[in-house]
Amino acid sequence: MLAGRRYRLEFDFGQVLIAEKVAGICRSVWNTALEQRREYRRRGAYIGYAQQCAQLAEAKQDFPWLAEAPAQVLQQILKDLDQACRRHGTWKIHWKSRARWKPSFRFPTPTHTPVEKLGRKWGRVFLPKFGWAKFRLSRPLGGRVKSVTICFDGRHWFVSFLIDDGLPEAAEHRLPGTEAGVDRGVVTAATTSEGEFFDRAHVTEHTVSACTPPGEGEPGSAFLSAKEAERYLRLQRRLARTQRGSKRRKKVVASLGKLMGRLRMRRADFNAQTAHRLTRDHATVVLEDLQVTNMTASARGTLERPGRNVAQKSGLNRAILNKGWYGLERALISKARYTGSVIVKVNPTHTSQTCSACTAVDPKSRESQAVFRCTTCGHVEHADVNAAKNIKNRKAAGLVVSGRGDLQAPAGSVKRQAPRSIARGAYPAPRAAA
Numbered sequence: 209m210l211a212g213r214r215y216r217l218e219f220d221f222g223q224v225l226i227a228e229k230v231a232g233i234c235r236s237v238w239n240t241a242l243e244q245r246r247e248y249r250r251r252g253a254y255i256g257y258a259q260q261c262a263q264l265a266e267a268k269q270d271f272p273w274l275a276e277a278p279a280q281v282l283q284q285i286l287k288d289l290d291q292a293c294r295r296h297g298t299w300k301i302h303w304k305s306r307a308r309w310k311p312s313f314r315f316p317t318p319t320h321t322p323v324e325k326l327g328r329k330w331g332r333v334f335l336p337k338f339g340w341a342k343f344r345l346s347r348p349l350g351g352r353v354k355s356v357t358i359c360f361d362g363r364h365w366f367v368s369f370l371i372d373d374g375l376p377e378a379a380e381h382r383l384p385g386t387e388a389g390v391d392r393g394v395v396t397a398a399t400t401s402e403g404e405f406f407d408r409a410h411v412t413e414h415t416v417s418a419c420t421p422p423g424e425g426e427p428g429s430a431f432l433s434a435k436e437a438e439r440y441l442r443l444q445r446r447l448a449r450t451q452r453g454s455k456r457r458k459k460v461v462a463s464l465g466k467l468m469g470r471l472r473m474r475r476a477d478f479n480a481q482t483a484h485r486l487t488r489d490h491a492t493v494v495l496e497d498l499q500v501t502n503m504t505a506s507a508r509g510t511l512e513r514p515g516r517n518v519a520q521k522s523g524l525n526r527a528i529l530n531k532g533w534y535g536l537e538r539a540l541i542s543k544a545r546y547t548g549s550v551i552v553k554v555n556p557t558h559t560s561q562t563c564s565a566c567t568a569v570d571p572k573s574r575e576s577q578a579v580f581r582c583t584t585c586g587h588v589e590h591a592d593v594n595a596a597k598n599i600k601n602r603k604a605a606g607l608v609v610s611g612r613g614d615l616q617a618p619a620g621s622v623k624r625q626a627p628r629s630i631a632r633g634a635y636p637a638p639r640a641a642a
């Protein structure tokens with residue numbers, strides 16, 4: 209199975225300069241090639257990957273700086289653009305603006321980028337034009353390298369390896385019939401119908417009796433401490449006062465990037481751990497479909513208890529949690545390949561107001577952030593657990609999103625089909641809906 213491994217690079221000063229230069233060239237190649245495609249489309253014509261590649265080779269004679277980036281990396285940019293345009297349409301593809309773009313480029317041929325282990329803690333990878341670059345070997349590679357991606361995140365350069373770990377996809381879960389509904393929340397990031405509470409500070413497995421929530425306090429505090437949330441707001445205010453293109457603005461943006469980078473890493477770590485536990489213990493994991501939530505504009509998660517800056521902070525935290533939710537879904541789908549779990553998404557409308565015992569719907573049943581007390585039958589439960597149970601109960605009406613769901617489709621499903629090479633002129637297989 210394909211899997212990703214990311215390590216922090218220890219570029220020397222010269223390599224940092226090269227990386228910045230290559231990233232800049234990639235950005236301008238993307239933008240120029242996109243503009244060219246649009247120009248052709250305006251005239252009712254079409255230009256494809258092969259032609260653009262040939263023109264790039266010619267352009268190198270007029271613009272020698274193009275040759276300072278590894279040739280394969282630039283070809284990969286054109287290939288990515290081609291794929292993006294085919295998938296979403298030329299007019300839907302965005303420019304890579306200097307301010308918004310997270311620098312990233314890929315070496316597609318593993319034979320050009322050999323990887324070596326240097327002792328227990330360090331490894332190194334050879335990158336054309338860069339030479340050997342050291343990286344912190346925080347976990348074993350555990351597979352054959354298929355491609356190498358260099359990216360900048362927060363304030364460091366990272367190397368990501370796409371590897372083939374050679375493991376087969378799990379045919380069946382070790383605990384058939386086990387099911388869990390998962391509710392996302394503001395106080396606790398994720399709660400299951402079995403009464404497990406997952407938060408970054410304590411990914412716990414304790415079964416909680418009704419109405420004793422773990423981790424009272426600031427919403428989502430586990431991902432951003434109160435101090436950090438305040439700092440975030442302060443930086444945002446400072447950013448609003450700076451002028452575009454100013455040195456000061458650059459500084460503030462860098463500080464924000466550092467803070468958000470830390471947050472992203474925490475969130476990714478949490479997602480990986482939570483997904484591991486959920487898929488290890490449950491053959492079916494039922495999630496809320498976030499898109500449906502957005503449409504119904506659910507106000508769940510608002511705090512009853514007042515406090516300083518609660519509206520702003522919880523707004524911020526909710527934004528973080530919303531973003532993280534997709535990450536958890538992706539992590540679950542990825543882990544499910546190893547355990548054989550099935551991931552199902554359901555419509556989450558009114559899950560927090562519905563009684564999981566008698567199915568009566570009443571907003572008044574939601575007594576407080578933590579307590580659910582049914583106005584019809586008197587059923588008392590932790591509000592998040594009750595919501596998670598409702599999510600689980602809707603499993604039958606849900607949408608199967610994990611790879612295992614393919615078993616229900618006829619054999620030879622397109623989902624698993626490897627995309628055919630675009631270089632050979634064939635159209636790529638449509639991507640799976642998930």
Ligand SMILES: [Zn+2]
Pocket residue numbers: 563564565566567568582583584585586587
């Ligand atoms: Zn009830």
